Amino acid sequence: MLDRESTFANPQIVKLLQTRFVPVAIDQAYQRRQKDNEGRFYQKIANQGPRKVGRGTTQGLYSADANGRFLGYTNNRGASRVMxxxxxxxxxxxxxxxxxxxxGKLDARYNPQPPKGGLVVRVTSKILGGYEEPESEWRRIFxxxxxxxxxxxxxDxxxxxxxxxxxxxxxSRLARYHLVxxxxxxxxxxxxxxxxxxxxxxxxGQLRASVQLLTANKARGYTAEILxxxxxxxxxxxxxxxxxxxxFHGEGTYTRNAPKGKFPLAIAFTLADGKDAADAIPPQGSRGWVPGYIR
Structure with a gap:
């Protein structure tokens, strides 16, 4: 959601994307590994940019033509650089x-589908307080x-x-992969x-649950009630x-700058109706390991 609050909150960028480009959002952790036509097309584009496939992440914003010819790249959220x-x-x-x-034939490992006969639930999280006064617009967005x-x-x-x-x-799945x-x-x-x-x-019809999560070194934890x-x-x-x-308390390698000490975190779950394109996105906790996630 950071990009929505920064890059894609700029009306000039939004207008340009709506009128002159065909925007596509992907999870490059999948596409850079996919062994199918979709994956090969993305890899062709990425390999013309600064981040090559096979050397770690290829994260960023790319521009290319319909033939896969590389036209531009940035991994900066600043509106001026993206423009x-x-x-x-x-x-x-x-x-x-x-x-x-x-x-062609899809690489099944990187095209996971929701379980047949199951459900997809949208999960939205928000920190409700605890931050110090933001020192910049970027900090406010975070x-x-x-x-x-x-x-x-x-x-079942x-x-x-x-x-x-x-x-x-x-x-257990809800706690391990979504109370984050x-x-x-x-x-x-x-x-x-x-x-x-x-x-x-x-x-x-009323669900009530209690959960306590804590790492061995006690650096990260979450104690919550679910209703x-x-x-x-x-x-x-x-x-x-x-x-x-x-x-909640603590942070991860890629979630730095959390509020100090304990802070209130709320996480909402609501049944998806399939009308939002994001409903088709696999859970982050399932990335490359769907059987382990869904067991």
């Missing part, structure tokens, strides 16, 4: 007819940004929820032995709205 890259790409662009990319992810629920877990039961596997502070970047997930307390049940409603009809869950609220 400079986009305008430079337009100057270099030379329209030409190119053949469509054949879809402090007010939201985290976004998806939770996948298996078919879906059936259990519809009966008013709370599967331990689902509660992902508001400033990619967070570390919780290990099984870092779950110190995890209890919950559904009574008359929400689950409704079903004809064996199908029709409503799932939950909120986890509690005290």
């Amino acid at each position: 400079r890259m986009l305008n430079g790409a337009l100057q270099k662009h030379r329209p030409e007819k190119v053949a469509s990319i054949a879809k 402090q007010t940004s939201l985290g976004r992810d998806n939770l996948w629920i298996r078919a 877990e879906h059936a259990a929820l519809a009966k008013g039961q709370l599967p331990k596997s689902l509660l 502070d992902n508001t400033r970047g990619e967070p570390p997930m919780w290990r099984e032995n870092e779950i110190k307390k995890l209890e919950g049940k559904i009574t008359n 929400g409603r689950i409704e079903s009809k004809n064996g199908q869950v029709t409503r799932l709205d939950l909120v986890a609220h509690g005290q």
Whole structure:
């Protein structure tokens, strides 16, 4: 959500992307590894830029033509730098007819699909306080940004929820991969032995749960209560709205500059309807390890 608050909050950039470009959002951790036509097309573009495939991350904003010819790159969120890259790409662009990319056989490992008969739940996180007064606009953006992810629920877990039961596997997955502070970047997930307390049940459609998560060195932790409603009809869950609220402390390698000490973190869960393109994005905790995530 940081880019939405910075780069893509600039009206000039938004207008340029809407009228002169075809914007595409991907997870480069997948595309730079994919062994299919989609992956090869992205890798062709990335290898013309400063970050080569096979040498770590290729993260950034790229511009290319329909033939995969590299036109520009930046990994800076500053509006002026992004505008400079986009305008430079337009100057270099030379329209030409190119053949469509054949879809071909997809690399299944990097094209995971939600479990058949299961559910997709939107997850949104926000820090509710604890930050010091921001010293710059960039710091303000980091402090007010939201985290976004998806939770996948298996078919058997879906059936259990519809009966008013709370599967331990689902509660564990929710805690390990989604009770995280992902508001400033990619967070570390919780290990099984870092779950110190995890209890919950559904009574008359109301879900209540308590959780305590803590690393061995006690540098990172989250103690929270989860409360929400689950409704079903004809064996199908029709409503799932939950909120986890509690005290978090610590940070990860890619989530630096958290508030000092303990701070309030809230995480909301709501049933996805498939109308948002983001509903199709695999959970971050499943990246490259879907069987481990969904077990």
